[in-house]
Amino acid sequence: MQLEGLKHRVLVVTGGFITGKEKNLFETIRRQFIQLKNTKSNWYEMMVKFIALEPILLFNRALKKSKNVKLQKALSQTSTNESPELTEVILATLLENESIPYDLVSVNNLYSDKSAIKKLNQCDTVFLSTTFFKDFSELIPVIEKLNLPNNKIIVGGPLTQMFDELWPKTEHVDLIVKGYGEFAVRDIANWIKSDFKDDSVFSTEQAYKKNGIVFYEASQPNSTSLDSLQEANWDIVESYHDMTFNKIHYESVRGCPYRCSFCNYPYLFNDKTFRYKSATKIADYWLGLSLKKPDVIINCLDSLFTMPRKRLKELCEILIEKKFTGKWICYARSEDLADLSICHLMQDAGCIQVNIGLESGSEEILKNMNKGCSVEENKKAILNCKSIQLTTVCSLIVGFPGETKDTLDQTFNLLEETKPDFYFLAPFSTRIQNIPILSEKNKEKFGIWVDTNPYSIAPYWSHSSMDCSEVGEHVLRIQRKIMKNKISLNAFCTYTAMDNVSSNDYDELLDLQAKAVTNKNFVFIFFDITIYFFKNRIQKGLIHDSIITNNSV
Numbered sequence: 183m184q185l186e187g188l189k190h191r192v193l194v195v196t197g198g199f200i201t202g203k204e205k206n207l208f209e210t211i212r213r214q215f216i217q218l219k220n221t222k223s224n225w226y227e228m229m230v231k232f233i234a235l236e237p238i239l240l241f242n243r244a245l246k247k248s249k250n251v252k253l254q255k256a257l258s259q260t261s262t263n264e265s266p267e268l269t270e271v272i273l274a275t276l277l278e279n280e281s282i283p284y285d286l287v288s289v290n291n292l293y294s295d296k297s298a299i300k301k302l303n304q305c306d307t308v309f310l311s312t313t314f315f316k317d318f319s320e321l322i323p324v325i326e327k328l329n330l331p332n333n334k335i336i337v338g339g340p341l342t343q344m345f346d347e348l349w350p351k352t353e354h355v356d357l358i359v360k361g362y363g364e365f366a367v368r369d370i371a372n373w374i375k376s377d378f379k380d381d382s383v384f385s386t387e388q389a390y391k392k393n394g395i396v397f398y399e400a401s402q403p404n405s406t407s408l409d410s411l412q413e414a415n416w417d418i419v420e421s422y423h424d425m426t427f428n429k430i431h432y433e434s435v436r437g438c439p440y441r442c443s444f445c446n447y448p449y450l451f452n453d454k455t456f457r458y459k460s461a462t463k464i465a466d467y468w469l470g471l472s473l474k475k476p477d478v479i480i481n482c483l484d485s486l487f488t489m490p491r492k493r494l495k496e497l498c499e500i501l502i503e504k505k506f507t508g509k510w511i512c513y514a515r516s517e518d519l520a521d522l523s524i525c526h527l528m529q530d531a532g533c534i535q536v537n538i539g540l541e542s543g544s545e546e547i548l549k550n551m552n553k554g555c556s557v558e559e560n561k562k563a564i565l566n567c568k569s570i571q572l573t574t575v576c577s578l579i580v581g582f583p584g585e586t587k588d589t590l591d592q593t594f595n596l597l598e599e600t601k602p603d604f605y606f607l608a609p610f611s612t613r614i615q616n617i618p619i620l621s622e623k624n625k626e627k628f629g630i631w632v633d634t635n636p637y638s639i640a641p642y643w644s645h646s647s648m649d650c651s652e653v654g655e656h657v658l659r660i661q662r663k664i665m666k667n668k669i670s671l672n673a674f675c676t677y678t679a680m681d682n683v684s685s686n687d688y689d690e691l692l693d694l695q696a697k698a699v700t701n702k703n704f705v706f707i708f709f710d711i712t713i714y715f716f717k718n719r720i721q722k723g724l725i726h727d728s729i730i731t732n733n734s735v
């Protein structure tokens with residue numbers, strides 16, 4: 183992008199630190215070391231990574247052995263035209279609107295592609311997005327890499343608002359932006375255009391200084407409607423990369439009307455209000471896309487797309503009436519999908535996959551989570567979708583306050599009864615500190631202790647019925663049982679094939695997954711020993727850290 187007249191140029195940097203798209207295994211390990219060097223109390227973090235690794239290793243081994251070229255191709259990570267993140271597209275759109283020249287790179291490019299460093303040298307301003315950074319142990323090395331003697335570094339995205347009090351003394355950062363980029367970029371653009379002289383906007387009540395860094399809280403929409411929010415313009419990013427993308431990420435809501443106690447979605451964007459686009463606004467955008475790309479797949483990233491129900495129905499009806507040719511994927515609540523007519527309506531309108539937060543098969547745990555739906559609704563939702571072959575991707579949490587071996591067995595039973603197509607198992611995380619389950623009242627109620635550590639994606643925790651050292655064994659046990667009994671596909675292993683698996687391929691993948699775990703092999707023994715080792719280290723850490731915390735109270 184080359185706009186005349188302005189001497190400043192912005193480098194937009196988005197994406198995760200370790201994404202699986204590294205150029206080789208050596209590079210992944212190198213980056214893992216960089217991250218671990220910056221992390222603190224990392225035994226639990228390593229355990230969390232290890233338990234995710236076991237099925238991937240086993241599955242890939244079985245896939246290689248199977249010599250099934252069709253499946254190997256479907257699951258290969260190397261897609262040449264994988265769509266960029268929506269963050270990149272929206273930031274590019276906003277800069278384009280302000281006539282500010284820019285370049286676009288991913289964090290991955292910065293570490294593996296010389297042309298990205300060349301672009302860095304040509305830009306005097308960096309827009310660094312923290313959207314896919316897990317914590318500060320990933321952010322800090324990237325900031326150091328981006329720092330040049332005369333460039334300005336502006337950091338935005340979700341991490342900027344998660345650790346307000348704990349934000350470290352980050353030298354080299356000139357501005358931290360919280361919340362809506364749609365409003366902030368306009369203000370930053372004026373600052374850039376004034377050769378960084380007119381910083382009056384950063385001395386209003388929307389800005390404050392901490393540890394020498396200016397934090398800027400972007401404005402918010404003045405109503406609950408998001409219809410006037412700038413839409414991402416994929417054309418400009420396609421022309422920048424000289425590629426066409428068939429999968430388009432889309433956002434139609436900000437916030438969430440629910441308050442599940444483990445979740446921060448209702449407070450993302452530095453905003454507590456649930457705001458959303460209307461059915462007609464969404465339909466116009468999607469129908470416009472499908473005119474150019476009849477086979478487009480729209481990936482809705484929203485907290486949940488099935489709310490408000492009235493909007494969902496209206497949208498589906500428009501899409502059906504106007505014969506929308508694309509397909510779409512979204513997050514949905516069980517209560518909505520427990521109504522079979524809603525599932526049918528969504529499918530008729532082009533929906534091919536729903537992501538459902540099942541979380542647990544125990545009524546008591548769902549109550550502790552303030553989830554607002556029952557095990558029965560969860561069951562019904564999956565069975566409904568399965569009955570009409572609408573793909574289900576379910577996520578579950580292991581170790582939530584109140585969790586015991588019994589409640590985990592109930593979760594396994596729910597999966598066994600319903601057999602969702604894909605599943606994610608996530609250990610209970612206390613990384614985000616302002617979630618409701620970590621309120622003082624809940625800490626007391628469930629006997630929760632947490633380590634306040636923004637340098638790890640998995641800080642230590644314990645509560646009355648479990649502590650983080652026990653999670654590894656539970657996850658390995660459940661994962662192996664799910665795989666062995668052909669219950670559901672592990673989404674971490676099959677992520678790349680999720681939207682294009684036919685029912686024949688699906689059964690073959692289930693068989694493959696079962697084969698991968700039935701042969702007792704050295705991988706099991708290796709993982710059992712390693713997890714036992716981590717467990718001991720974590721237990722020592724827990725005793726040490728909780729004594730320190732208790733003494734300092």
Ligand code: B12
Nearest residue numbers: 198200269309311313314315338339340341362363364483
């Ligand atoms: C989709 C998604 C994914 C997909 C990504 C698929 C894809 N290719 O897009 C998948 C499933 C792969 C994924 C993975 C992960 N995700 Co995720 N994901 C999301 C989700 C739902 C949407 C992200 C998005 O694109 N939003 C839309 C864009 C437009 O919003 P945005 O990036 O926030 O940008 C806006 C503003 O923040 C701001 N902004 C952003 N950057 C900048 C920079 C500047 C300079 C400025 C001025 C403004 C600005 O402007 C934008 C417009 O308003 C969010 C939750 C959410 N609703 O946002 C979680 C979220 C981003 N994910 C999160 C996490 C933790 C992860 C994982 C680390 C999970 C894990 N344990 O592995 C991994 C990271 C993987 C990796 N290493 O890359 C966290 C991030 C927390 C953080 N950074 O502090 C979020 C916020 C969820 C949460 N519960 O908190 N994720």
Ligand code: SF4
Nearest residue numbers: 438440442445447485
């Ligand atoms: S888990 Fe889902 S429904 Fe619950 S608050 Fe988060 S986004 Fe909303």
